[in-house]
Amino acid sequence: MTAADIHPIPLSLVDSDPLAAAAAFGDAFARTGFAVVSEHGIPDRVINRALGATKALFALDEGAKAANIVPNGGGQRGMTAFGIETAKGAAARDLKEFWHVGRELPAGHAHEDVMPGNVWPREWPDFKPAVLDLYDALEVTGLKLLKALALHLGLAPDFFDDPVRDGNSVLRLLHYPPLRGGEGGSIRAGAHEDINVITLLLGAEEAGLQLLDRQGQWRDIDAPPGSLVCNIGDMLQRLSGGRLPSTSHRVINPAPERASVARYSTPFFLHFRPDYLIETMPGGPSDWPPITANEFLQERLREIKLL
């Protein structure tokens, strides 16, 4: 298996040379749908604290975990049990469990009806501040990357500031347990495209993440320790008229010598605000009519069996 041709790009380039950043990220995303970001500026302390909280959460016994599952949470908040999520069109379920954290909205906020409140595990008081700090840090990072992408698309650098303000972004704390045998046709995460605007992923240094290249070959994504893997989601693909493609990716099962090792990763799904109207830029496919971010999301959540 050859690795995808992706070279780390320092995020600091957005400040030091915005046009060079737009060219570098634009090229990586246009070619592969993915970029590896170095010098992302999120302190190790913030990442390690959230990772510690994640590991402690998934080490809880099954009874305590089950008590934290919110019925009808739409898969949007709190725990989603092992073996629920199924990639669109796939028969086999994914080998993962995860915890979703959304934006903390002030009481009475206009988006309250479609952005449910967070739930927190009772057993781990440090969990909430740890993951909210990471949520905030990833949001700052994502906004910076969106400046470069706006420039790449010929838009004003602050174009995305309004569409993502109070956006429905979700932080997913993911746990792929060690393989136990009997997985059947299941892999850790079946091939899928992300629904949202952009995804920022921490933890991809543990092998397994692959993208589908333009020739239809699966390629490993080599992420140096400490880097952030970013990819374009369907919402930005739609807005950009396909210039920034949303690319299929998956997480394959480990080689036998790593089968007993759990994998933890943390994607931050950066979303528009729910009432933002996604309109395809001129030149894009004509069968992509305007649609609000929330309508688009609900349609897609039903497809992956999270609703």
Ligand SMILES: O=C(O)CCC(=O)C(=O)O
């Ligand atoms: O765990 C990973 O490396 C990727 C996860 C992913 O693609 C997702 O949750 O959408």
Ligand SMILES: [Fe+2]
């Ligand atoms: Fe994904």
